[in-house]
Every structure is written in structure tokens, then in C-alpha cells.
Amino acid sequence: MRKLLLFISTIAFFILPGFDQTEQISLSSIDTTIIKAENILRYDIKMKNEGPKPFKSEFDYPGQYYYGLEVVVRPGEKLASKMELVEDSKYMKMLPMGSGGTGMIDSGKEGSFHVEYRIKDGGDPKEVKKWAFDSTVLIIDGVKIIKEFPLNHEG
Template identity: 45%
Template structure:
């Protein structure tokens, strides 16, 4: 029994991403629809309420580590208005750009943005209306470390 339980516990610890994700709080979200470029942009302020920095623990043998990444997972209504990644089992909007410091300072806010491609012919008012009907995923490498349903953020 111990031989089976230890690897499962070890894998769970390894696959959960960075430590202290429970200390993260979204303090501000702004969405912008740029009609000229067919772009939906999210700007986030995320506070680390803890006393230690939160940084990526992802390590792999390559030269370009992923580190902490923010992605917005759309609901069905928003997904129907956006260009979506193909050939993946995950529901992913087509990314245009993103920016961040890559880590969270203790007791302070960090700023992140991500932007996605809106489909040609999509109704921009509907994109704006449904932009928060989605979930923010904070990734450490390939693992989801935190999830925030955006419609619940005040």
C-alpha cells in the first residue's frame, strides 16, 4: 500500500505548480475591445497577500522555461465569438500577446495582460458583454496553479 500511495502523493505535490497560490487575489480586471484590430484584451492586477514571493517552480531540460503564465479560458458563448486554437484538447482562444513580470512580489500587486483574436464578423458588443464569462488560469509551466472564475470577481 505504501508503495502505491507515495508515488501518488509525490505526483500530486509535483503537479500542483508553485507554492502559495492561495495567497493570490485579483484586485482589478479591465477588458478592452479593440475593434480595429479585432482584439480582446484583459488587464489584471493580482495581489500576493503572502509574505513570500510567488515564482515559478517549473523546471525542464530545455532552454526556454515557460514560468508563470496567465490564460483566459472562455465559456461557450465567448468561444463562439473568438478565434480558437486548433488541434488541442483544451478550449483556448488564439493568443495575440501577453505581458507580466513573471512572478508575484510579497504583499504587493502585480500587473498582467493578455489579448486574444476576435473572429471576423463577430459582434463586438457581445464580446464585451461575455468577456468576463470565463476563467483565469494561472499556470506554472504546464500545470494549472490557480483558477479564478472572472464572473465572480467584484
């Protein structure tokens, strides 16, 4: 019995710290805007930290200017067909045009992020807006995806 409890507590020690970090965050709201003059699809994303500790990057690296948590939107096939994509990547990524947000979210608070992506030349803004939720919001810490929020497409 003692060995079983030791085994369970050892597993909990290694698993639960990462579990707490990602399970304490939820998607509060997401709005999309088409910026016609610049041919951009913009996402405004709010997330809430429902946990007892700040939600922040745990990634460490030897450089000086790491910006903390990164929020990106991974397109589904229908949205990807309307957007400019990054070439020479094994990942399906829309061409980024800008982003920003709070690098961390304090306990019980909400953080705001925005990301902007380039619409294909000649793309129909109504079609892009229709398929904007054919996507998944990713929270990335360093090079690791730590949380995914699949969105419901409204097509």
C-alpha cells in the first residue's frame, strides 16, 4: 500500500503542475473583424485565468527578448483556402500581419490578445468572415502548444 501511495504521489508531482497551468485558463470571448483597406482578418481574444496563480510563460531560453505566451489561430481547411499561408512550413499557418497582448494573466483576471492575418488577394471578405471560426486558437509557450481552443465554424 505504501509503495502504491508513493507511486501515485510521484506521478501527481510530475503531472499536476502542468495540468494546473493549462486547466486554469478559459476563453472568455473572441471577435473577428475584417479590415478591408489592409486585406486583414483580425481576431480579438479574451481569456480568463480561473486559477490561483498567474498564467504565464514557463519557457526558458538563453536569449534576452522572449515575449512570453504567444496566441495564434490555426485555420481549418475552409478558412485556409481564403487566406495567405506561410510557405515552407510543415504547419498550416496563416501569414501573420500583427499581434499583441498581455504576456501573462493574473489570477482571477482577464487578458486580451489580438492577431491579424493576410486575406488572399481578391478574397471575398464575406466568405472570410463566414469561415473565420473554422479554426483553433493555440496558446504557445516557447515552441510547445500548451492549450488549444477549437472554435465552432459558423458556415
